[in-house]
Amino acid sequence: MPAETTKDTSINIRATSETKRQIDRAACLLGTDRTNFILQTVMERALEVIERHKTVTLSDRDRDTFLELLDEETPNEDLRDAARVRRELLSD
Template sequence: MVQFRGGSRSLFSPKEEFNVTATSQNARLDVRLSEDSKRLIEQAAGLLGVSVSSFTVSAVVREAEEVVERFGMLRLSDRDRDIFLAALDNPPEPNEKLRAAAKRHAREIQQ
């Protein structure tokens, strides 16, 4: 069973239009869930006046986008943030390996 975060986050704005068939939809996702979960999803979809499929796809895609975004961010402690910003403000001199890599890159780009 998939559990979503709690809270009062709204999945749809009152004026949001459901256009699930706007793009080619030929992929399937089959899930097993409890009768209670199914009834809750059906109730929520009914309250919004949308199909269970539209509600489910929208909710799952929105949650997936949030998860991907959350894991795509680099989170730093205050200490690490300060170290990172200090390195940007005052970068160290490039070492020999970095200089050699820059030369190789410049040669490759010119070819």
């Protein structure tokens, strides 16, 4: 059973009366209220966006280039530059 979560903040949005009617209708069809419908829908979408940004999709050409670079014995200048930039970003 999920742990109880205290709702400790509010999110305010403005919408047209038509949008509100449609949201209420959809919530009613699912047997829930407006707040729960909005929160559930927005959280599902937020998690999709986050997941999509965690994954890098490469073209066949870029994938092949990446795999070739992994086989190199020593890092090239671009890779050393990328590592330096990463270290700088993480140190801030």
